[in-house]
Amino acid sequence: MSSTPNSTSAAAPETGTARVKRGMAEQLKGGVIMDVVTPEQAKIAEDAGAVAVMALERVPADIRKDGGVARMSDPDMIEGIIGAVSIPVMAKSRIGHFVEAQVLQALGVDYIDESEVLTPADEVNHSDKFAFTTPFVCGATNLGEALRRIAEGAAMIRSKGEAGTGNVVEAVRHMRQIRGEIARLKGYDNNELYAAAKDLRAPYELVREVAELGKLPVVLFSAGGVATPADAALMRQLGAEGVFVGSGIFKSGDPAKRAAAIVKATTFYDDPKVIADASRDLGEAMVGINCDTLPENERYASRGW
Amino acid sequence: MNTPTPPAAPVIGVLALQGDVREHLAALTGAGAEARSVRRPEELAVVEGLVVPGGESTTIFKLARIFDLLEPLRERVRSGMPAYGSCAGMIMLADKILDPRSGQETVGGIDMIVRRNAFGRQNESFEAAVDMAGVDGGPVEGVFIRAPWVESTGAGVEVLASVEGHPVAVRQGSLLATSFHPELTGDHRVHRLFTEMVLSARPQR
Numbered sequence: 001m002s003s004t005p006n007s008t009s010a011a012a013p014e015t016g017t018a019r020v021k022r023g024m025a026e027q028l029k030g031g032v033i034m035d036v037v038t039p040e041q042a043k044i045a046e047d048a049g050a051v052a053v054m055a056l057e058r059v060p061a062d063i064r065k066d067g068g069v070a071r072m073s074d075p076d077m078i079e080g081i082i083g084a085v086s087i088p089v090m091a092k093s094r095i096g097h098f099v100e101a102q103v104l105q106a107l108g109v110d111y112i113d114e115s116e117v118l119t120p121a122d123e124v125n126h127s128d129k130f131a132f133t134t135p136f137v138c139g140a141t142n143l144g145e146a147l148r149r150i151a152e153g154a155a156m157i158r159s160k161g162e163a164g165t166g167n168v169v170e171a172v173r174h175m176r177q178i179r180g181e182i183a184r185l186k187g188y189d190n191n192e193l194y195a196a197a198k199d200l201r202a203p204y205e206l207v208r209e210v211a212e213l214g215k216l217p218v219v220l221f222s223a224g225g226v227a228t229p230a231d232a233a234l235m236r237q238l239g240a241e242g243v244f245v246g247s248g249i250f251k252s253g254d255p256a257k258r259a260a261a262i263v264k265a266t267t268f269y270d271d272p273k274v275i276a277d278a279s280r281d282l283g284e285a286m287v288g289i290n291c292d293t294l295p296e297n298e299r300y301a302s303r304g305w
Numbered sequence: 306m307n308t309p310t311p312p313a314a315p316v317i318g319v320l321a322l323q324g325d326v327r328e329h330l331a332a333l334t335g336a337g338a339e340a341r342s343v344r345r346p347e348e349l350a351v352v353e354g355l356v357v358p359g360g361e362s363t364t365i366f367k368l369a370r371i372f373d374l375l376e377p378l379r380e381r382v383r384s385g386m387p388a389y390g391s392c393a394g395m396i397m398l399a400d401k402i403l404d405p406r407s408g409q410e411t412v413g414g415i416d417m418i419v420r421r422n423a424f425g426r427q428n429e430s431f432e433a434a435v436d437m438a439g440v441d442g443g444p445v446e447g448v449f450i451r452a453p454w455v456e457s458t459g460a461g462v463e464v465l466a467s468v469e470g471h472p473v474a475v476r477q478g479s480l481l482a483t484s485f486h487p488e489l490t491g492d493h494r495v496h497r498l499f500t501e502m503v504l505s506a507r508p509q510r
Contacts, residue, residue, distance in 0.1 A: 013431040013468075020430045023325075023489045024450050027359045027392070030323040046406065049367040051323060051360070086406050086421060087361055088451065110427035110451070133428050260371075267322055267368055268344065 021135035021155035024111065025219035028052055028088070028156075028242055032232065032263050033221070035059050035246040037077075039084035041255070048259035052088040052110070054244065055081040060117050060164025061247035061286065064298065070118045072100040078107050090137070095304055096122025098131070105134040111156070112136045114149075116303035117163045117246075124305065129153030139223065141174045141301050143181035147202035147210070150218055157216055159240065160301040161224020164247050166288030168225040170301055171235060175222055179239045185211040224301070227252070227285050229265030229278040236269035253283030315503040318343035318352035320378075322368040324360020324393060328488035329496075336496035338503070346377045354387040354479075354503035357394030359450070359486050362421065363406050365393055375412065382414040387479035387506045389499040395482035396421060396453055403456050415477045416459030423454040423471065424484075435485065437466040437474050440494045447473070447485035454484055479506045 014020075031051030036042040042053045057073040058066065072093055082089045088110035093100035095114055100121075104112050114127055116139050126149065129136040135155035140146035146157045159178060161171030181200075185207065188196055193211055197204040209217050222240035226232050227248035235243050243266055245259075252258045261278040268274035296302070314337055319329045321342035333340035333356065343349050355378075357365070369375045382388055382398075390398040397412050399419040424431070427450070435447035447468070454471035458464065466474035466483075473484035479502050487495040 013433040015429060015431045017432050019448055019489060020432060020450060023448050023486060024427055024430065026325040026328060026489065027361065027450060029325060029327075029360075030321070031361060031364055046363060049364045049371075051364050086404075087363060088427065105428065108426050108428060135427065263364070263368070264371065268372075 016133035018155070022218050024088075024135055025137070025156035028221075029219060030267060031242045032259075032266050033090065033242070033244045034249055034259060035244075036081060036250070039080045041250055042081045042085045042089075044256050045249070045259055046085045046087050048256055049263035050087060050259065051242070052090055053081065053085060054090045054092065054113065054246070055109070056092055059247040059250060060300070061166070061251050062164075063117060064164045064289075072097070072103065072118070075103065075107055078104070078109065082108060092118055093127070094118040095120040096125050096127055098127040101127050101132060101134075101136075105132055109134060114138050114154075116160060116300045120303050126152050126304070129155075137221075139301075139304060140178065142177045143185075143210070144200035144202050145304065146178060146216060146220075147200060147206045150206060150216070151203050154218065156219045156221065158221040158223040158244055160304075161222065161226075162291050162294070163224040163300050164289075165225050165291055165294070166227040166248055166251070166286040167291050168227070168231045168234065169291055171222050171225045172238065174224075174301070175235060175238045175240055178220070182210055182215060186214050226262070227288065228282075229261045229275055232262045233265045233269035233275050236266060242266065248286055251286035253285075258282050258285075312504060312507070314339045315353045315500060315507075316341060316351065317354045317356065317500065317503055318349065319356045319358055320365070320369075320374075320394075322360075322372070322374075323364045324358040325486070325488060326358050328486075329356045329358045329391075332488045332493050332496040333500065335493040336500045338496075338500045344372070346373060349374065349377050349381065352386075353507070354389070354499065355381070356499070357388065357390040357397045357412070359392035359394060359488070362393040362396040363409055365397060366409055366411070369412075370410075375410070378412045382412055382480070385479060385506065387481075387499070387503045388414065389481040389496075391483050391486050391488060392450065392452055395419060395484055398480055398482050414480045415475060415482055416462055417475060418456040419453045420456045421453050422451045423456075424449055424452045427451055433468060435466050435468060435473065437495070438463075439465055439476070439498055442494065445487060445492055445494060446490045448489045449473075449485050452484040479503075
């Protein structure tokens with residue numbers, strides 16, 4: 001396959017364009033992306049109807065339990081998962097650790113998650129995501145943060161929530177925040193958008209684009225705390241175009257069944273009968289953590305700037 | 306025949322189990338159709354044509370089977386309902402997948418074998434200008450995302466476009482399929498072609 005990123009010829013195939021990167025996320029809409037730590041789990045996720053898997057060494061609940069520095073996963077483990085499934089495979093780099101991102105691109109992952117779940121490598125800068133052919137997804141707790149990530153080249157945004165807690169409260173807070181700020185922007189006139197951009201600490205052009213579109217210019221998923229089919233449907237009714245499920249599946253009693261149930265509820269998020277059927281007889285959900293008892297330094301959502 | 310008023314806009318569904326449904330709904334509306342989401346058998350029953358969108362073909366297949374849409378889809382395609390599939394939708398309309406995941410089936414209808422992710426993974430995804438037979442006004446912008454290609458076709462299948470020697474757009478009767486995603490470009494010519502196919506499939510009176 002020829003790759004000519006700087007070609008001026010309209011006929012030459014061009015890789016890594018914004019449309020190809022953002023378009024990839026458009027194909028994931030309405031779907032569930034599942035955290036997996038082994039090829040066997042990846043196959044269970046694919047069989048359950050996941051649209052993609054996130055390959056990592058430990059799910060967030062275990063990162064919390066074990067403590068220490070959380071880093072990019074072992075390349076052998078990522079390649080094992082790439083080899084096991086035909087759906088897209090994502091993997092996480094630390095915030096600002098652009099060399100981990102380079103490694104993930106070289107391994108051929110389909111999407112890189114520059115993730116607050118791993119220990120940040122840079123407390124000022126995120127990675128320059130335009131420097132990569134592989135698209136990036138980044139977390140956000142509010143609209144300004146989402147737009148700063150998009151300005152750095154992110155091709156997909158997920159609300160952060162609080163990963164590894166099995167508690168959906170922070171995911172709800174962040175999704176409501178982002179959607180609420182977008183709704184307010186739509187009511188602003190052109191004079192007000194300049195001040196809005198300053199308040200959001202985001203480029204004016206992106207702020208204006210959001211005001212015109214009434215949505216982010218990239219796909220918006222939800223993440224961090226989804227543990228049940230009803231949680232997934234809740235996030236979709238609040239405006240998420242799809243969901244990431246981390247610890248919620250493989251920390252539960254019957255992962256295959258729960259995974260399939262969350263997929264069903266994500267598609268029929270507006271049909272309570274389907275959600276009710278999907279919610280039956282799933283076995284134990286993950287235990288979960290109350291977010292208001294989490295000390296500040298154990299809140300992943302506050303990582304990223 | 307010879308009615309003085311133009312025909313009513315065709316009602317075209319978009320299979321809304323998973324994928325880039327919104328973009329197809331917008332493109333169909335832009336092409337003059339009345340576009341609707343289809344997730345249930347009763348919604349499928351009332352559309353004149355159907356788009357199977359881009360997405361994950363394994364996911365779309367599984368959801369179609371779980372929610373009792375697979376057989377109704379096959380039945381309607383067999384009985385002549387026009388259908389258009391982009392990317393994952395092309396896979397769903399193929400009679401055969403070269404490398405199916407275990408248990409993966411299709412709706413079928415187009416006598417062809419497709420190869421999933423044939424152009425590579427996301428790093429190899431690309432844009433290229435594509436000359437497509439039946440679409441006037443210059444090449445279409447082809448957005449190929451982990452795209453399939455057509456490995457081989459039966460006698461009744463017309464190849465409308467190829468990239469690097471591999472068919473990426475095909476038609477068989479009232480069924481149309483592309484490896485690429487015109488719904489992501491704002492150019493509605495492919496959707497207009499399909500809308501015309503739906504109109505011309507209406508029973509003549």
